[in-house]
Amino acid sequence: MTKNCPSFTRHQSLEATQVIPLFDLPSTICTITPPFKPKAGEVYVLKLDIGHENDWRSGGYRWVQIAARCLPTHSPVIKKCYFHAGQKNKQKSKDFEKQTFVSLVDPSKVVVQYLGNENVAEEFPHGNCKKNTKPFFHTRPSLLNKLICEVASNAETVQIFKQYTRHNSTEHTTTNNNNNDDDNDDDDDDDEDDEGNNSNQINETFDDSQNKQKKTSLKNSNLSNTLSETKVNADILSRSRNIEQIRNIKRRLARRLVASTDEISELYRFASETPNYIVRFTLIPNVVVVAFSNESMHEFNLL
Numbered sequence: 001m002t003k004n005c006p007s008f009t010r011h012q013s014l015e016a017t018q019v020i021p022l023f024d025l026p027s028t029i030c031t032i033t034p035p036f037k038p039k040a041g042e043v044y045v046l047k048l049d050i051g052h053e054n055d056w057r058s059g060g061y062r063w064v065q066i067a068a069r070c071l072p073t074h075s076p077v078i079k080k081c082y083f084h085a086g087q088k089n090k091q092k093s094k095d096f097e098k099q100t101f102v103s104l105v106d107p108s109k110v111v112v113q114y115l116g117n118e119n120v121a122e123e124f125p126h127g128n129c130k131k132n133t134k135p136f137f138h139t140r141p142s143l144l145n146k147l148i149c150e151v152a153s154n155a156e157t158v159q160i161f162k163q164y165t166r167h168n169s170t171e172h173t174t175t176n177n178n179n180n181d182d183d184n185d186d187d188d189d190d191d192e193d194d195e196g197n198n199s200n201q202i203n204e205t206f207d208d209s210q211n212k213q214k215k216t217s218l219k220n221s222n223l224s225n226t227l228s229e230t231k232v233n234a235d236i237l238s239r240s241r242n243i244e245q246i247r248n249i250k251r252r253l254a255r256r257l258v259a260s261t262d263e264i265s266e267l268y269r270f271a272s273e274t275p276n277y278i279v280r281f282t283l284i285p286n287v288v289v290v291a292f293s294n295e296s297m298h299e300f301n302l303l
Contacts, residue, residue: 004035006042014043014113016071016078019101023078023109036060036234040096040118046110053107054141056100058237061121062086062138063098070104077104085121095120139245140237147240147249157246164240259287 007022007029022045030047037060038044046056057063063083070076078101085096096116103109123135143164150160240246259267267289271278280290 007045009041011041019111023103034059040116043113048108052142056110058138058140064092087122088124093120151249161243
């Protein structure tokens, strides 16, 4: 586990006029990865890599966003967000706060300050969890985006899970650039452990020749992941939590791909009103729409 390296400490809330100059600090003294479970009073000046701009939202604590506003009021250049520590039973505590300042000019520049008493922060399971009692940690948004891309590419669930649970799957470590090493925050980053939600679920079935091999592979991956989680550290935010997380992403993508009744009805109405534009419209076994302009086709045929 890499030790957190705060840029400085301050136990009073930062003002916008104090934060704006921090965005102009040389990148060599900025932190490129958000901290894991930082202490109260610590301030982090972050310069996040492309694709990691929202990773400051995940840091080992559960938060509830209280407010957000752009500052200064008349000529805003930063967005300030206020968070209180999330607790069990959908409660929150103002005794531990996170205040973030995001540059409106360059969102990769973020200043994060922690105030109060970090000991009031609680670990608890996901809100949708019914059986699992393990604490829930928000996955880094950058990793979630990668998982979504992998799922969209039709990669196998087991292979995605294995790829993003390896110890070296983390691309960054919490450190300072000097070493050249590399929300609402109370919203769920996925539908983890949502056992009751099986609508449009993409079931994985293996034929007899593959069944034993894939089940063994999955079992070994789960075992490896369980052993690596015995010591909770920043790595837990940068790897797939479990295979159910991948399946949940698949379910969400499947739901997005299903056209609603209203959408189909509107398309059918449009097809009826424009017979020379939509030349084919079928619903079974799949929704297929073929449309083209006669004028465009005529010009194409002349090429």
